[in-house]
Amino acid sequence: MPTIPPVTLNNGVEIPQIGLGVFLVPDAETKQAVSSALDVGYRHIDTAMIYENERAVGAAIAESDIPRDALFVTTKCWNSDQGYDEALAAFEASRDLLGLDYVDLYLIHWPVAAKDRYVDTWKAFEQLYADGRVRAIGVSNFQPPHLQRLLDETETVPAINQVELHPWLQQREVRAFDAQHGIVTEAWSPISRGEKLADPTLQQVAAKHSVTPAQVILRWHLDLGNVIIPKSVDKDRMAANLDLFTIRLDEDDHAKIGALDEGSRVGPDPDDMDG
Numbered sequence: 001m002p003t004i005p006p007v008t009l010n011n012g013v014e015i016p017q018i019g020l021g022v023f024l025v026p027d028a029e030t031k032q033a034v035s036s037a038l039d040v041g042y043r044h045i046d047t048a049m050i051y052e053n054e055r056a057v058g059a060a061i062a063e064s065d066i067p068r069d070a071l072f073v074t075t076k077c078w079n080s081d082q083g084y085d086e087a088l089a090a091f092e093a094s095r096d097l098l099g100l101d102y103v104d105l106y107l108i109h110w111p112v113a114a115k116d117r118y119v120d121t122w123k124a125f126e127q128l129y130a131d132g133r134v135r136a137i138g139v140s141n142f143q144p145p146h147l148q149r150l151l152d153e154t155e156t157v158p159a160i161n162q163v164e165l166h167p168w169l170q171q172r173e174v175r176a177f178d179a180q181h182g183i184v185t186e187a188w189s190p191i192s193r194g195e196k197l198a199d200p201t202l203q204q205v206a207a208k209h210s211v212t213p214a215q216v217i218l219r220w221h222l223d224l225g226n227v228i229i230p231k232s233v234d235k236d237r238m239a240a241n242l243d244l245f246t247i248r249l250d251e252d253d254h255a256k257i258g259a260l261d262e263g264s265r266v267g268p269d270p271d272d273m274d275g
């Protein structure tokens with residue numbers, strides 16, 4: 001079983017660089033998927049209130065004999081739960097569903113700037129952190145102006161910014177801002193939902209290293225220092241997505257993948273998400 005190297009967050013907490021995402025995994029299949037993932041070596045699971053599968057994630061964890069402190073669980077505060085009191089209540093609901101004493105990482109799912117509640121939401125997150133109910137707090141889908149506002153108006157720099165990020169949306173500006181402020185960048189849809197695995201450039205790099213296009217993309221992320229949370233319900237693909245540690249991409253591979261950036265998204269643009 002591979003050992004997943006950790007990335008150290010700005011408060012000293014370590015997050016395994018690879019986790020399993022469970023977006024769009026139906027509740028009824030999630031327990032099996034998470035159990036399979038734990039079986040093949042995953043120790044980090046990424047869920048959210050809006051995925052409606054937190055209870056099943058918790059059930060798989062409860063059934064496993066892996067010590068709690070060897071696991072890393074992320075969940076997220078949904079847009080309709082933004083606001084100080086609402087976020088505290090939403091956190092307790094998630095914690096209950098997960099059946100955990102504490103959550104490792106709690107994220108604001110989207111800034112929803114039109115509602116203008118993310119600063120108050122973040123203050124609730126600071127309280128959760130101060131209480132020890134979460135080990136780290138972060139954000140998702142935040143653009144530099146949203147991050148800058150948190151830096152200006154609150155006491156805590158987010159530990160993580162989880163954004164859509166893959167070779168076709170390389171997020172150079174967001175990554176540079178994150179890095180400048182000690183915020184770890186985490187990639188969602190890290191393989192672009194598998195939609196472009198037939199890309200000829202990727203196929204060529206994959207053939208050169210005798211690996212799959214998905215593995216090329218995931219290795220590229222690790223080289224950039226991104227935390228990644230590929231989703232799969234298939235145990236073989238889960239294992240393949242962890243089997244990245246003997247792949248060595250060279251400068252030429254990086255130049256080729258770097259040139260795939262076209263700014264195209266598979267999910268919503270954070271500036272259009274208003275509810």
Ligand SMILES: NC(=O)c1ccc[n+]([C@@H]2O[C@H](COP(=O)([O-])OP(=O)(O)OC[C@H]3O[C@@H](n4cnc5c(N)ncnc54)[C@H](OP(=O)(O)O)[C@@H]3O)[C@@H](O)[C@H]2O)c1
Pocket residue numbers: 020021022023024046047109140141162163187188189190191192193194197214215229230231232233234237238240241267
């Ligand atoms: N913060 C946010 O707003 C946000 C938004 C979206 C997603 N996320 C998080 O990010 C996670 C990952 O993103 P995602 O689920 O959208 O997309 P993804 O991980 O880029 O791609 C998942 C898709 O690729 C397939 N796949 C997985 N491994 C593969 C492989 N080795 N070869 C070929 N196909 C493979 C999966 O199918 P199978 O399952 O059949 O293998 C699934 O259809 C989510 O699950 C969620 O936890 C966060």
